[in-house]
Amino acid sequence: MGAPKQRWTSEEEAALKAGVAKHGPGKWRTILRDTDFSAVLRLRSNVDLKDKWRNLSVTAGGYGSREKARMALKQGKRVPKVNTEPMDVDADNLDNVHDTVIDAKPLAVVVEPSQRECSSEKSVARLDDLILEAIKKLKESSGSNKTAIASYIEMTLIRLVSICRSNTGHLLIFNAYYQQN
Amino acid sequence: MGAPKQRWTSEEEAALKAGVAKHGPGKWRTILRDTDFSAVLRLRSNVDLKDKWRNLSVTAGGYGSREKARMALKQGKRVPKVNTEPMDVDADNLDNVHDTVIDAKPLAVVVEPSQRECSSEKSVARLDDLILEAIKKLKESSGSNKTAIASYIEMTLIRLVSICRSNTGHLLIFNAYYQQN
DNA sequence: CTATAGGGCTAGGGTTTA
DNA sequence: TTAAACCCTAGCCCTATA
The missing domain is CATH 1.10.10 (Arc Repressor Mutant, subunit A)
Structure with a gap:
């Protein structure tokens, strides 16, 4: 159509x-x-x-x-369907995040992760796998595909946090330095 | 169901x-x-x-x-489906961190962590190296939309920090300095 | 006329039930 | 295990509003 x-x-x-x-x-x-x-x-x-x-x-x-x-x-369906609820965590809207960066205009970003603490070897190994996977994909992408790289980095970081948190309850620490280039 | x-x-x-x-x-x-x-x-x-x-x-x-x-x-076209899963980042409460940041009108961002005890495992160090390598590669790349990438990563990291903060409440201490360029 | 917000709709993959 | 019925939702369309 x-x-x-x-x-x-x-x-x-x-x-x-x-x-x-x-x-x-x-x-x-x-x-x-x-x-x-x-x-x-x-x-x-x-x-x-x-x-x-x-x-x-x-x-x-x-x-x-x-x-x-x-x-x-x-509402309005034949059968009420009792269990509509998938246990959503009440997550706040990410719009707030975006609002904070609206005026930012960085030209370059450098991130330096330092040490972090994870209590479980297993979770560490899993994290490693995730990062490796991300890096591999990075290398596959051509040099011109920068935005894809950024995407993978985001996904990797997000996974990192969620896994680390769920397995250990402890969190990792980043040293992040932002600087203009 | x-x-x-x-x-x-x-x-x-x-x-x-x-x-x-x-x-x-x-x-x-x-x-x-x-x-x-x-x-x-x-x-x-x-x-x-x-x-x-x-x-x-x-x-x-x-x-x-x-x-x-x-x-x-x-036909057994099994696509591994990777780890689409752990994206369940439920950012419970992103507000606090953002509020601290909203006042500033940053053109650049500096995020510094505080001190930290760490079990400095090798695999952990490797993670750091991998991440750092990826970011460096990104930085070295000279694309037309570098600004876009940088903005995007900044947003990502800020969100990341928020998630860490919201979960622990205090375990993680970030000192964030926003500065004009 | 232009742009955005928000609801509606279909297509196609996924899931559940008999 | 399979087929039919049902669910989920990305992407696109339509309308109201300013």
Whole structure:
């Protein structure tokens, strides 16, 4: 019927996230016009950006506007369906995070992880596997695919935290130095 | 768990077929609203219509998209599916950290951790090396959208820090300095 | 007219039930 | 184990609003 579905690539997704980080959510046309992103996102409209951001917000675990709408619709089906509840943790919306960085304009980032404490060998080994996997993928990607690299780093870090937390209850520490280049 | 199954009656099936004949496949909501069929199909949703039509297509002998998919799976095309799982980062309460950051209008960010006791295991050190290597590689790369990457990573790390903070409350102490460039 | 917000819709993969 | 019915949701469309 309409246009054939065009799945978002990880590069496009990263560009969108970066765009929101830079200009804030809701500035879809602005993001599209930004030369930092226009190349990657040239096939997307401002509405596409909005829709994708909505999807990302939902999967990030926050109760986005979409979630609420879905809950409301749960009525009106034949059978009430008792157990609607998948044990969502009440996660706050990530929009807050983005708000904090709207005005940031870093040109380079250096991150130096230092020591961290994990009480279980097993969890450490698992972490190692995850990182290795990420690095391998990094090397597979061509040098031009920087946004994909950023994506993998994000995923890796997020996994790192969630696993470390769930297995040990302890957390790791990062020394992170941000600096302009 | 799911809703109890409601077998399609021959009358419903006939109505669906007539609806598709009249409006064409893919017009599920239109068929549903058509007074010619709404009475018979009143217990079905547009998605139900779509699903039923898919099943009918399969049974009708033509290789529907469904058949192909099943075939592909039978060929043992096992995609490891990696670890899509541990992305369940439930960022309970991201507010605190962000609030501390919101005041600043950073063009650059410096995050310094406090001291730390650590069991300095080799595997842990290796993790650090791998992460550091990845970040360095990113930094060395000179792409047109470097700013985008940097912004994105900054956002990621800030979120990461937030997650750590929200979980421990105090275990992790970050000193964050925001500075203009 | 232009842009954004938000609900609606379909397609297709996944899951559950008989 | 399989097939039919049902669920989930990304991506796209439509409308209201400013």
